[in-house]
Amino acid sequence: MVPDTVLTRNNVSIWGNGNKTLLFAHGYGCDQTMWRFITPAFQDEYKIVLFDHVGSGKSDLQAYSFEKYSSLQGYARDIVEICDVLALRNVTLVGHSVSAMIAVLAAIQEPSYFSSVVMVCPSPRYTNDGDYRGGFTPQDIESLLESLDSNYLGWSSATAPAIMGNSDRPELGQELTASFCRNNPDIAKHFANVTFLGDNRADLPKLTVPSLVMQCASDIIAPPHIGEYVQRHTPHSTLAMMQATGHCPHLSAPEETIMVMKQFLSRTA
Numbered sequence: 277m278v279p280d281t282v283l284t285r286n287n288v289s290i291w292g293n294g295n296k297t298l299l300f301a302h303g304y305g306c307d308q309t310m311w312r313f314i315t316p317a318f319q320d321e322y323k324i325v326l327f328d329h330v331g332s333g334k335s336d337l338q339a340y341s342f343e344k345y346s347s348l349q350g351y352a353r354d355i356v357e358i359c360d361v362l363a364l365r366n367v368t369l370v371g372h373s374v375s376a377m378i379a380v381l382a383a384i385q386e387p388s389y390f391s392s393v394v395m396v397c398p399s400p401r402y403t404n405d406g407d408y409r410g411g412f413t414p415q416d417i418e419s420l421l422e423s424l425d426s427n428y429l430g431w432s433s434a435t436a437p438a439i440m441g442n443s444d445r446p447e448l449g450q451e452l453t454a455s456f457c458r459n460n461p462d463i464a465k466h467f468a469n470v471t472f473l474g475d476n477r478a479d480l481p482k483l484t485v486p487s488l489v490m491q492c493a494s495d496i497i498a499p500p501h502i503g504e505y506v507q508r509h510t511p512h513s514t515l516a517m518m519q520a521t522g523h524c525p526h527l528s529a530p531e532e533t534i535m536v537m538k539q540f541l542s543r544t545a
Contacts, residue, residue: 282361286327286354287334290362292319296391297364299325301355303373303397303524304471305436305456305464307333310372313530317538322368327358329375331463340463348374348474352381359389368541370394373497373523377476380510384482392544393487394537397523398506399498400476408477411499417472424468432456439497441522448528480509487513488540490525490533497523514540 282288289308292298298318300311308326315324328335329351344350355378359367367390371379376398383390402410403417412420424431436456437449456464487510491503500517507515516536520529 282354282357285330285336285339286358287336288358288362289326290323292322292324294320294322295366296321297323297325297367299327299355299359299364299367299369301327301369301371301375301379302329302332303371303375304467305332305432305452305459306372307455307458309333310455310524311526314526314534314537317534323364325358325362325364325367327355329467330354331467332459337460337463340460342466345466345470347470348378348381348476349385351375351378352385355379355382356386356389359386365389366391368392368394368544370396370537371398372396372526373398374471374474377474377479380476380479380483380487383485384479387484390485392485392540393483394490394540395487395506396490396526396533397492397495397498397503398489399502400480400506400509401474402472402497403475405475408505409501411497411502412472421465421469421472425465428461428464429457439523440528441494441496441524442528445528448522448524451527452524477509480506481511483510483512485512486544488537489513489515490518490536491515492518492520492522492525494521495523514543516540 307328331340369379376395436453440449440452489507507513525533
């Protein structure tokens with residue numbers, strides 16, 4: 277694709293120094309501003325690349341295709357295209373929540389672009405399945421999606437603070453709620469279906485580059501045993517059990533998030 281098209285489509289931002297690159301992929305309902313407490317700690321040593329998934333933030337909404345983004349592979353292809361047009365190599369791809377799985381898929385698609393993957397609060401499947409405990413029953417997911425479909429703004433106001441956790445700091449939940457509410461409801465509903473009905477368990481063993489699994493101490497979306505599952509099934513992976521709580525440690529506990537990332541990067545440099 278034409279470079280300007282890719283960069284505009286995903287509202288790509290680039291700054292920082294260094295031959296190595298940190299590429300940050302935001303989670304559901306969010307945008308690249310969610311990384312603002314993290315990136316300054318790395319900009320002296322790394323090129324920083326931020327973007328918005330199509331349908332989020334200041335991305336080109338006209339580029340949204342319900343067919344292309346009917347699976348996470350479409351989002352992963354966008355990341356590979358960003359790396360391609362910017363001629364990025366030796367990239368550490370940092371993905372939060374659903375973007376942790378998008379990052380895995382991108383690194384599987386084009387492993388030569390990526391030196392490592394950082395998964396922040398990942399889950400390969402949210403729904404329970406036999407012995408696998410994703411944290412939600414099929415009925416839970418069905419109810420969640422029905423509520424989202426019938427009243428997206430109301431769902432966002434009720435759900436975002438619970439996802440964020442840290443109820444003693446309500447401003448964090450308010451920020452996530454506002455982020456959810458800024459998104460196009462039709463796109464947000466579609467992305468939610470793709471996210472919560474997905475199953476990427478079979479993709480984890482295909483990841484060939486070193487990876488870090490960052491797991492919060494309590495997280496209603498991706499509880500601690502999920503982080504352990506991801507680490508067990510992903511080759512060359514390291515699990516970091518964090519003291520942070522909630523599903524967004526890059527917002528609620530940026531200092532610990534930075535520390536854990538730097539420890540991993542120092543080992544994989």
